[in-house]
Amino acid sequence: MRPPPSTDAPPGERWLVTGGTGFIGRRLVEALSAQDVTVLTRHAVCAALPSRVRLVESLDELGADASFDVVVHLAGAPIAAGVWTRARRERILASRPRIAQQLLGLLERAPPPPRVWINASAVGWYGLRGDECLDETAPHRDCFSHAVCAATEAAAVPASEFGVRVAQLRIGLVLARQGGLLARLLPPFQLGLGGPLGSGRQWMSWIERHDLVRLIFHVAADGSLAGAVNATAPHPVDNQAFTRALAQALDRPAFLRVPRAPVTWLLGDLARELLFGGQRVVPTRAVASGFTFRHPRLPEALTQALG
């Protein structure tokens, strides 16, 4: 029989988190208050995490006998921070696999290995698939977002040779006021200057941030979840519906449609893939394994995220 779905991590577990200083990682680390948490960061002095968290800038700082129950790899160069020039594409493509290499080095020297490695991929893995409903069995279409996610996922796979269960979380747009999509949308929407992007027909697969943290705990606990796991709420919406829901949550008008042609001319593939393209993703494996979303529908999730 399947164990009951867990949305809490057992106390005392040892967690190693990369990207623990980021938008998702900070919330995860906060929720791991009864666990022994180590965060790998590039800048320990700037990390501003609770003092109970051990900060390391290199895994060599860990003793030869250091071992962990759970590894969560979230760190990587942000994908939406600027136009995808050749240099930026290279930086984005290389950053997640480079850190994964360091984690693999730790596995080589640290018996016993963690029981699970939770790897942050994204719904961009599926590429641009129009209105198709995408569960974890769906194939991909090539584009830069797919290339980044494929490289991220491939870099973690060798961990399975050490007996580690590797779960590839294909994360949707994470909703919380403190960062990600909402932090970018809030200033124009609060001024009443928001509106749909282009036709507004592109899909947006989203997840409320605390639900994502709960799903990470669930994946850590459920030994059957290896490979791709979509980390999105069960009710994705199109951009038009997202715009309407956000405007309603803020009680502001949102009629200023963002025109596709000039924005795509300025931002190129970034606009084509992230603004005017999207994926309609459903969390089939999470739901089948007993995970329940606290915020399955967008209006309630926005109320929570903006609260």
Ligand SMILES: NC(=O)c1ccc[n+]([C@@H]2O[C@H](COP(=O)([O-])OP(=O)(O)OC[C@H]3O[C@@H](n4cnc5c(N)ncnc54)[C@H](OP(=O)(O)O)[C@@H]3O)[C@@H](O)[C@H]2O)c1
């Ligand atoms: N937020 C979303 O909506 C979303 C959606 C889908 C997938 N994801 C994926 O989930 C993961 C976590 O997302 P997030 O929004 O929490 O990320 P984030 O805040 O942008 O960044 C996470 C951490 O990555 C490290 N980092 C930044 N630039 C780096 C670079 N050039 N090289 C190496 N490390 C770098 C930083 O840690 P230090 O400064 O401490 O080193 C940062 O705190 C990412 O891989 C992201 O692609 C996020």
